[in-house]
Amino acid sequence: MSRYLVDKFLFTVDRDPELVERYREDPRGTVEWWEAERANLLLNCHPGEASTWLRFEDAEREALAAHDYVRLFELGAHPFLTLTLFIAMFERDYDEPLAFQKEYGMRLQHFSLPYPDITT
Template identity: 75%
Template sequence: MSKYLLNKFLFTVDRDPDLVERYREDPRATVTMWEDTYANRILNCTDGESSTWLRFDDVEREALATHDYPALFELGAHPFLTLTLFIAMFERDHEPLGFQTEYARRLGHMTLPYPDIAT
């Protein structure tokens, strides 16, 4: 499991409106494409800089592919990154603050101490 890679996915997708829409409409294909294309790029470097070993495990891949933000939180994804990306994708489907309320409701079973979000 790589909290770094989960957070990198959430961070990079959230900053690209086309990727946000692609992830909303076809999450499984977007996760596969992102993993093949972006996972091993080094953030803030030229395209020629990359690593070779970063991959999601099956649990992470499934949570991302099904938009399961409670599972992502339980896996240690940073809650700010999940919230901002999922607001961008789903706020339009709810009344004002409706998605934020739904997010809080679905994470309501969590108690302190929360999962470690350190990478």
């Protein structure tokens, strides 16, 4: 798995309110667009500098397109990056404070230590 690329997607989308909304409304289209247009841009570098080899694996692409944060965790995506992005997208759908965060924890409770490796 390219944990770096998945974490980069989560990080960059979470920091752009327009991308958060785009990803919420059209996850598959956003993932495909981001992979084609943004995946190979280098973070914190001069415009125009890019790599050419970064691509999601099929399992990563499908988990991102399905908003499947449990699968992303299984694949090694950083849990804080998934949590913050998915809070931005879905917390508004709940009536009670912290309801999404509680659901997130509940859906991940079947994991036991050691957790999947989240190093990049």
